[in-house]
Amino acid sequence: MRVAGIDCGTNSIRLLVADTRPGDDGAPRLADVHREMRVVRLGQGVDATGMLAPEALERTFAAADDYAATVRDLGAERVRFVATSAMRDARNGDEFVAGIRARFGVEPEIVPGAEEAALSFAGAASVLPLAAGRPVLVVDLGGGSTEFVLGDAAGVRAARSIDMGCVRLTERHLRSDPPTAEEVAAAERDVDAGIDEALAGVPLGEATAVIGVAGSITTITAHALGLPAYQPERIHGTELPIAQVAAACTSLLGLTHAQRAELPYMHPGRVDVIGAGALVWRRILARLSTLTDGRIATAVTSEHDILDGIALSTLTKKTT
Numbered sequence: 001m002r003v004a005g006i007d008c009g010t011n012s013i014r015l016l017v018a019d020t021r022p023g024d025d026g027a028p029r030l031a032d033v034h035r036e037m038r039v040v041r042l043g044q045g046v047d048a049t050g051m052l053a054p055e056a057l058e059r060t061f062a063a064a065d066d067y068a069a070t071v072r073d074l075g076a077e078r079v080r081f082v083a084t085s086a087m088r089d090a091r092n093g094d095e096f097v098a099g100i101r102a103r104f105g106v107e108p109e110i111v112p113g114a115e116e117a118a119l120s121f122a123g124a125a126s127v128l129p130l131a132a133g134r135p136v137l138v139v140d141l142g143g144g145s146t147e148f149v150l151g152d153a154a155g156v157r158a159a160r161s162i163d164m165g166c167v168r169l170t171e172r173h174l175r176s177d178p179p180t181a182e183e184v185a186a187a188e189r190d191v192d193a194g195i196d197e198a199l200a201g202v203p204l205g206e207a208t209a210v211i212g213v214a215g216s217i218t219t220i221t222a223h224a225l226g227l228p229a230y231q232p233e234r235i236h237g238t239e240l241p242i243a244q245v246a247a248a249c250t251s252l253l254g255l256t257h258a259q260r261a262e263l264p265y266m267h268p269g270r271v272d273v274i275g276a277g278a279l280v281w282r283r284i285l286a287r288l289s290t291l292t293d294g295r296i297a298t299a300v301t302s303e304h305d306i307l308d309g310i311a312l313s314t315l316t317k318k319t320t
Contacts, residue, residue: 001019001078003018003019003078004018005080006079009143010043010086010142010143010167011143011165011269013060014036015071016308017071019033020315027126030311035307041143041167042060042087043056043086043089043168044056045171046089047172048171050089052090052096057095057099060096061103064099064100064104079105080311081104082109082111083096083111085113085144085145085168086144096108114161116145116306117140117147117161121159124138125151125153128304130152133152137149141212141277143168143273145162145168146194146284147162148162150203158203160202162194164280166216166274167273169276169279169280170276179275188279191284207292207296208296209296211302212281213302213303214306218235219270219277221245223263224247225238229264230264230267235303238300239298240298242298245285245299249278249282250282252274257271
């Protein structure tokens with residue numbers, strides 16, 4: 001069956017059209033037909049105003065027009081459209097819902113944080129081996145929220161979605177170019193509080209490994225590897241020492257906007273928010289190292305995430 005998943009987040013909107021087939025273990029697997037990402041910054045200003053900006057809606061609908069045409073042209077039989085953090089926060093979402101419904105012919109789903117976390121875990125687990133009884137922490141670092149999901153081959157054990165992401169923290173704190181020490185300290189206090197909140201629902205110290213997903217983390221990995229361009233095949237499955245990842249995070253956080261823009265693997269839509277993403281990832285990894293008494297000393301990066309989880313979910317969830 002050919003399926004399509006659309007992930008509309010705070011910073012980007014992404015499309016996956018894929019064919020499904022059973023894997024060696026009988027579980028469904030995805031074979032990409034088309035995968036695309038555009039930065040539309042739907043969550044522009046939402047943290048401060050609680051409202052979707054007209055220009056953000058315009059950018060999102062322009063991308064949605066193209067995506068809907070691609071879905072039709074490629075003949076996807078099932079389609080699921082999921083919106084996450086920005087739409088959970090916005091008070092004026094009716095125009096968005098109506099616009100997406102008109103373009104795709106399906107009802108856009110504004111999923112709660114717990115479902116976002118489960119979809120992220122399903123996407124990462126679909127391509128990375130997990131062992132029974134060995135819990136792995138999947139961290140999905142987005143524009144408006146970060147999901148912490150602990151699970152193993154049997155599925156999700158515990159999950160928590162926290163309102164901290166690269167767009168949200170940039171708009172709140174990191175206004176200088178590059179950020180000042182005071183701005184960084186204020187952002188770190190927010191992140192530490194967010195990790196404490198996650199700990200209230202997810203026993204992070206039980207993790208035997210950590211997998212990072214989404215654009216901030218994949219870009220940080222590209223920076224740590226010093227890639228000549230953004231190369232998904234080099235990034236996916238890469239396992240690096242936490243110290244190396246932290247050094248890459250510190251480097252990105254200290255660069256100016258112009259210096260980040262010159263990096264060959266940097267998407268233009270991430271230039272202004274990657275510093276905040278790096279700050280969040282650095283803080284999470286340091287905390288994990290402490291919570292596990294150094295047992296977790298490396299971090300794995302996955303190119304497969306909530307988008308894959310959305311596409312896979314069309315096989316079990318009724319869609320139009």
